[in-house]
Amino acid sequence: MNTAVALDKTGSPLSEPVYELSNVSKTYARNLVVALEDVSLTLRKGSFTSVIGSSGCGKSTLLKIMAGLIPPSQGRVTLQGQPVTGTRRDIGMMFQQATLFPWKTAVENIVLPIEIRDGKAAATKALGKAHELLEIVGLKGFEDVYPNELSGGMAQRASICRMLITEPAVLLLDEPFSALDELSRDMMNMELQRICREQDATAFLVTHSIQEAVILSDEIVVMKPRPGRVAEVVKVDLPRPRTLDMMTTPKFGEIVDYIRGMLDKGEDL
Amino acid sequence: MSDVASNTPLANQDGEDTVWVQELSLIDSVPRSIAMIFVFVVFVGTWQLVTALEMVSPIILPTPWETLMDMLFVGKNLLTGGYMLGALWITIQEVILGFALAIAIGFSLGILVGETAFGEKAVMPYLVAIDTMPKVAFAPLFVAWLGFGIESKVALAAFIATFPIVVGTAAGLHSADENARMLFKTMGATRLQTLFKMKLPSGLPQIFTGLKIGAVGVMAGAITGEFLGGGKGFGELIRVAASQLNTPRVFSLILYLSLVGLVVYLLVMYAQRKIVFWHEERVGAHD
Ligand SMILES: Nc1ncnc2c1ncn2[C@@H]1O[C@H](COP(=O)(O)OP(=O)(O)OP(=O)(O)O)[C@@H](O)[C@H]1O
Numbered sequence: 001m002n003t004a005v006a007l008d009k010t011g012s013p014l015s016e017p018v019y020e021l022s023n024v025s026k027t028y029a030r031n032l033v034v035a036l037e038d039v040s041l042t043l044r045k046g047s048f049t050s051v052i053g054s055s056g057c058g059k060s061t062l063l064k065i066m067a068g069l070i071p072p073s074q075g076r077v078t079l080q081g082q083p084v085t086g087t088r089r090d091i092g093m094m095f096q097q098a099t100l101f102p103w104k105t106a107v108e109n110i111v112l113p114i115e116i117r118d119g120k121a122a123a124t125k126a127l128g129k130a131h132e133l134l135e136i137v138g139l140k141g142f143e144d145v146y147p148n149e150l151s152g153g154m155a156q157r158a159s160i161c162r163m164l165i166t167e168p169a170v171l172l173l174d175e176p177f178s179a180l181d182e183l184s185r186d187m188m189n190m191e192l193q194r195i196c197r198e199q200d201a202t203a204f205l206v207t208h209s210i211q212e213a214v215i216l217s218d219e220i221v222v223m224k225p226r227p228g229r230v231a232e233v234v235k236v237d238l239p240r241p242r243t244l245d246m247m248t249t250p251k252f253g254e255i256v257d258y259i260r261g262m263l264d265k266g267e268d269l
Numbered sequence: 270m271s272d273v274a275s276n277t278p279l280a281n282q283d284g285e286d287t288v289w290v291q292e293l294s295l296i297d298s299v300p301r302s303i304a305m306i307f308v309f310v311v312f313v314g315t316w317q318l319v320t321a322l323e324m325v326s327p328i329i330l331p332t333p334w335e336t337l338m339d340m341l342f343v344g345k346n347l348l349t350g351g352y353m354l355g356a357l358w359i360t361i362q363e364v365i366l367g368f369a370l371a372i373a374i375g376f377s378l379g380i381l382v383g384e385t386a387f388g389e390k391a392v393m394p395y396l397v398a399i400d401t402m403p404k405v406a407f408a409p410l411f412v413a414w415l416g417f418g419i420e421s422k423v424a425l426a427a428f429i430a431t432f433p434i435v436v437g438t439a440a441g442l443h444s445a446d447e448n449a450r451m452l453f454k455t456m457g458a459t460r461l462q463t464l465f466k467m468k469l470p471s472g473l474p475q476i477f478t479g480l481k482i483g484a485v486g487v488m489a490g491a492i493t494g495e496f497l498g499g500g501k502g503f504g505e506l507i508r509v510a511a512s513q514l515n516t517p518r519v520f521s522l523i524l525y526l527s528l529v530g531l532v533v534y535l536l537v538m539y540a541q542r543k544i545v546f547w548h549e550e551r552v553g554a555h556d
């Protein structure tokens with residue numbers, strides 16, 4: 001195999017584990033679909049992990065279990081030493097769909113988590129920060145626009161701001177940039193990296209783009225479908241901070257090719 | 270050869286704007302006002318024809334002209350504060366109070382049924398059972414319980430209008446999408462916050478549909494109540510006019526009454542436009 005690709009969790013920069021999943025399985029009672037089988041993962045503080053795998057292999061399910069939205073059928077999830085048995089304040093989650101509320105303007109949507117936690121007054125105070133976040137994601141001037149006047153990509157960017165405004169310690173992202181064009185996607189990815197480093201946040205990202213996974217991640221979890229399980233955890237030892245021109249380096253290409261090969265193989269199964 | 274073939278049309282396309290008009294069939298492109306006047310003229314024309322040829326007896330169907338004259342008479346009576354105005358005011362009070370009561374009860378029951386498992390399991394079956402009854406049949410009961418005053422009419426009006434509001438509210442609460450629910454969970458929202466900040470706003474379109482159906486029912490309830498329980502309202506005037514075979518009067522009273530119903534309906538529509546501004550209801554076949 002390839003030297004650039006370490007096959008397991010040996011010799012990582014040993015910060016403390018934040019998330020620990022052991023033998024997590026999920027069977028949906030409704031249709032008896034085995035969405036996840038025996039998934040074990042460890043996320044370390046400040047690390048960036050991506051999950052990649054074909055459609056329907058249980059990525060969103062995994063994220064929902066980690067967020068405490070649905071219980072696993074078997075196995076154990078702990079976050080910062082405590083078992084996850086429901087949603088928690090220190091988790092910020094972004095769903096596959098932007099889900100902005102049409103009766104609130106963009107900024108009002110963004111300060112909604114604050115409004116819910118600490119009330120209207122706190123939300124009003126957070127408006128300034130919401131404006132800053134909107135500017136970062138390139139939505140300056142759209143603060144007071146209602147969501148049905150935003151494009152799909154703009155709505156996704158706004159919902160990223162909504163997740164970031166509470167400065168969560170853990171970010172769970174389900175294909176956050178799927179509706180963006182490639183250029184803004186690259187830009188948003190770099191912005192995401194910067195924010196994660198700044199807040200020392202641990203990130204867990206579901207994506208369909210191998211490039212995106214490689215440029216952002218310390219580790220990439222490659223999943224296989226039916227039943228969803230971890231095929232391999234691929235380590236990316238490109239230096240930090242990552243920059244977009246690393247995408248042209250041979251090492252980057254090697255890792256991309258390696259993962260692509262693995263996903264192709266999965267297709268045959 | 271292929272060069273020439275592909276070049277010529279390109280040169281032709283150059284500089285030509287392709288602004289084109291979306292085709293609308295003839296019947297859809299008629300302006301609303303003209304279409305409405307057209308239907309009105311056809312209606313009144315047919316009416317005039319039928320009465321002029323004496324195809325039906327004048328006692329059954331007055332001429333449009335007689336009806337108009339009577340409307341002017343009734344209108345004058347209303348404007349000069351005659352006895353009819355007092356009757357109309359009574360009916361309007363019944364409608365307003367009945368609707369307010371229906372909204373309060375319907376909304377509360379709708380939340381109970383739509384939000385709690387208890388309500389859905391234990392209360393909803395009874396509501397459905399009552400809803401299938403002919404509610405007008407309760408009128409004599411309301412009169413027996415509440416007397417011949419406006420109370421019994423308010424009760425019947427509210428009784429009829431409550432159910433669509435319950436159903437609309439419950440359906441609205443159920444309509445919130447799964448992602449929105451999960452999002453509120455991750456934000457750590459309490460049940461009440463989820464209800465008031467997410468489920469109710471998401472359900473407003475359905476709630477207003479219930480309100481509009483209720484607004485129509487409340488009028489029917491008030492008038493039925495007056496027919497069956499006496500009193501001094503507009504329904505009583507209609508009943509008396511009908512018993513005197515004064516058909517033009519019945520017609521003009523009904524038309525004035527429908528104005529009241531229309532105003533209630535339009536008020537609900539207006540509130541919907543203001544409150545549910547983000548939700549565009551598609552009415553016609555065109556944008
Ligand atoms: N609420 C649910 N009830 C029943 N089955 C479900 C539910 N959600 C997902 N599944 C099933 O579980 C499997 C995994 O779904 P999941 O949404 O986790 O896939 P995914 O990897 O996120 O796919 P995609 O890349 O398309 O988003 C699928 O086969 C799906 O049919």
Ligand SMILES: [Mg+2]
Pocket residue numbers: 059060061096174
């Ligand atoms: Mg998914």
